[in-house]
Amino acid sequence: MPVSRWAPDARERLETAALDLFTENGYEETTVAQIADRAGLNRATFFRHFADKREVLFGGEDVLAGLFGDAIGAAAPDATLTECLHAAFAAAGVAMTPQQRAKAARRVLVVGANTELQERGLLKHARIARSVSAALRLRGTDELTARLGAEVAMLAFSIAVERWLKADHDEPFPVHAATALSDLQARVAGLDSRSRLPA
């Protein structure tokens, strides 16, 4: 494939090539030059899109941080905290389509096999959480409620991703996320200082 100088889909081609090579040969063994080559692009183009080799796996997280924050900001003025989080999860459906599911499953395997990648994933996760809590703060939520809401949202999100990847049907991601959030809310009473643990 010739190196095209004008590649409007360069970012996506690099992401696909990287995931393919990481799956085939391992993350450590793959170089940026190989990724660019597989995508029919050059190394300089890779670094115009991604700061380092790890970043090529986490573009989706940067998109999510933006989607979550925007959706919470755009929720109705009288929306509850839960309604704000549901709005965020609904927005995630744009990025987490049924077509993305197989790719996401492969990505989880690659990331899980490498500590460096897990670390970068946690950094991205923390950034999404900050985007959620900042958007809640802008709505007038007090700081601790905003941070608590963001952590619970991120836990619901993680649980929903696990279920989405394991499901044997194509239920949309936002449905998984809404269910996970409800499941956590049903357990919130257990965090009350007076309640006993279930036997």
Next chain:
Amino acid sequence: MPVSRWAPDARERLETAALDLFTENGYEETTVAQIADRAGLNRATFFRHFADKREVLFGGEDVLAGLFGDAIGAAAPDATLTECLHAAFAAAGVAMTPQQRAKAARRVLVVGANTELQERGLLKHARIARSVSAALRLRGTDELTARLGAEVAMLAFSIAVERWLKADHDEPFPVHAATALSDLQARVAGLDSRSRLPA
């Protein structure tokens, strides 16, 4: 200082030397050889204690993961989830002494200035959370409650560390942690799906 072949306090000396050098010259600019030298030890001794340069800053987190898990496991059989988390925080007092406070404040500055270190910190944070949720699971707590409890515990812990470092008095760390947990529990009702956000 001569390189002593028998150094029972080698680990602590390396940690102190590293923090001093990172503060004086920056994390990036400091080498493992310099850290060992400052501690009066050699490079091989450093790597017997720490897998890489970053690890020297996070020994405390590994200790906490153990303390938290053990304390939850040792709590009374009929302890509530909250009582289990208080037991964990009480145990943290052994590691987070008033003497450690100045060191912890310097460490926060070093870690905050470097993305690699933030990533390692998040990995350690995730490991402590897993230790908490695993210990709760062993007590018979269902998986989602255990994960939710661990996330809320870690948020309380983070808030407590922030307040502990900012405080102008020597209130013991476990008191800060217990207060932070209560503050979050007072906001847990806001996560109920029916409640409105405060105006």
